[in-house]
Amino acid sequence: MKVGxxxxxxxxxxxxxxxxxxxxxEVLIGSRDADRAEAVxxxxxxxxxxxxxxxxxxxxxxxxxxxxxxVPYHGHADLLSSLATELAGKIVVDCVNPLGFDERGxxxxxxxAGSAAQEAQQLLPDSTVIAAFxxxxxxLLNDPTVDHFADDVLVLGEDREAVAVVCExxxxxxxxxxxxxxxxxxxxxxxxLAANLIAINRRYQTHAGLTITGVS
Amino acid sequence: MKVGxxxxxxxxxxxxxxxxxxxxxEVLIGSRDADRAEAVxxxxxxxxxxxxxxxxxxxxxxxxxxxxxxVPYHGHADLLSSLATELAGKIVVDCVNPLGFDERGxxxxxxxAGSAAQEAQQLLPDSTVIAAFxxxxxxLLNDPTVDHFADDVLVLGEDREAVAVVCExxxxxxxxxxxxxxxxxxxxxxxxLAANLIAINRRYQTHAGLTITGVS
Numbered sequence: 489m490k491v492g493x494x495x496x497x498x499x500x501x502x503x504x505x506x507x508x509x510x511x512x513x514e515v516l517i518g519s520r521d522a523d524r525a526e527a528v529x530x531x532x533x534x535x536x537x538x539x540x541x542x543x544x545x546x547x548x549x550x551x552x553x554x555x556x557x558x559v560p561y562h563g564h565a566d567l568l569s570s571l572a573t574e575l576a577g578k579i580v581v582d583c584v585n586p587l588g589f590d591e592r593g594x595x596x597x598x599x600x601a602g603s604a605a606q607e608a609q610q611l612l613p614d615s616t617v618i619a620a621f622x623x624x625x626x627x628l629l630n631d632p633t634v635d636h637f638a639d640d641v642l643v644l645g646e647d648r649e650a651v652a653v654v655c656e657x658x659x660x661x662x663x664x665x666x667x668x669x670x671x672x673x674x675x676x677x678x679x680x681l682a683a684n685l686i687a688i689n690r691r692y693q694t695h696a697g698l699t700i701t702g703v704s
Numbered sequence: 705m706k707v708g709x710x711x712x713x714x715x716x717x718x719x720x721x722x723x724x725x726x727x728x729x730e731v732l733i734g735s736r737d738a739d740r741a742e743a744v745x746x747x748x749x750x751x752x753x754x755x756x757x758x759x760x761x762x763x764x765x766x767x768x769x770x771x772x773x774x775v776p777y778h779g780h781a782d783l784l785s786s787l788a789t790e791l792a793g794k795i796v797v798d799c800v801n802p803l804g805f806d807e808r809g810x811x812x813x814x815x816x817a818g819s820a821a822q823e824a825q826q827l828l829p830d831s832t833v834i835a836a837f838x839x840x841x842x843x844l845l846n847d848p849t850v851d852h853f854a855d856d857v858l859v860l861g862e863d864r865e866a867v868a869v870v871c872e873x874x875x876x877x878x879x880x881x882x883x884x885x886x887x888x889x890x891x892x893x894x895x896x897l898a899a900n901l902i903a904i905n906r907r908y909q910t911h912a913g914l915t916i917t918g919v920s
Contacts, residue, residue, distance in 0.1 A: 638917045670903030680893035687886030694918040702910040
């Protein structure tokens with residue numbers, strides 16, 4: 489599959505691009521700055537990947553078959569609004585965690601739509617928005633020595649087929665599993681839970697993720 | 705330790721009471737109706753438990769050393785306001801998940817304080833409120849054939865010592881582990897995540913829980 493990643497030059501975007509290419513997908517890393525995207529693509533491309541990584545502008549990345557949104561929450565709405573035409577008819581995977589930080593650490597930002605994913609669906613009425621990939625550590629995704637994840641990826645959405653496509657995409661992360669975790673209106677707490685994982689990382693000096701028990 | 709459970713006659717309260725007594729704690733099941741609490745205590749008491757289960761009114765349960773709040777969210781604020789004096793100086797463990805249900809399933813209720821736990825702390829300024837036990841299946845807690853949980857219990861609070869006491873209490877659930885997961889201002893998404901677990905339960909016909917990866 490040809491997968492676009494909007495904001496693909498950030499830590500999470502790079503990590504997902506590397507893993508998706510390693511599992512055979514063609515990845516279009518998008519950035520506001522196509523030159524920067526090209527440089528990052530050249531930097532993270534692995535000679536032994538079965539897939540390819542190409543750096544392009546965000547609007548070209550939005551031309552892929554499936555598009556992942558991996559941008560800071562600041563800028564999320566503006567970027568998606570500007571790409572509504574390109575993204576029409578596609579599966580758009582939102583993995584944005586709207587968080588703030590202050591001297592006491594991370595906290596969830598209030599999002600008028602309820603969640604970044606719901607905001608994306610409002611801005612992209614002709615796309616099928618799925619929420620996923622909120623909790624997989626970017627550090628581990630980018631670490632070439634990590635060849636196995638024990639993590640589950642919570643996948644939320646209204647469309648069963650699109651959820652299944654994204655659950656399948658999760659297998660690009662070796663060892664990870666996609667688990668359906670509800671409708672988009674239940675995405676807000678999944679996004680916000682990233683703040684708890686950051687608190688866990690700080691207390692236990694780790695790169696935490698999560699798994700769901702009882703689903704085999 | 706003597707542990708009180710406000711609303712201890714509900715499914716989660718019964719389950720926690722059974723497990724706490726089995727691990728040697730003395731448990732005061734509280735209810736608005738002390739007779740009903742006595743009946744439930746008699747029903748769930750195990751002859752081979754090392755601890756005891758006693759049924760009392762909620763205000764007597766609030767006299768325990770540590771008090772768990774396990775009531776429906778509707779009624780949470782009124783009950784805690786009425787017991788502020790009894791609960792002063794104590795660790796109060798809030799495990800309330802403010803959820804609504806409609807034809808599309810569960811969804812998080814908006815809580816003005818941010819979370820049930822923060823609401824509890826506002827209503828109980830002289831208590832140390834800790835949020836915990838949101839995700840352990842009441843069905844499994846009450847199933848005597850279940851003698852091992854692979855679940856983690858997310859424990860949130862401002863006070864390190866109180867967090868440690870509650871993490872220790874978690875060991876009453878065989879196999880479970882308490883993991884510090886942030887300050888109380890990050891409790892809202894932990895409570896709301898119960899909606900996702902319910903969605904998972906429905907899709908996969910299971911009793912889901914969660915574990916944190918990367919914490920050993």
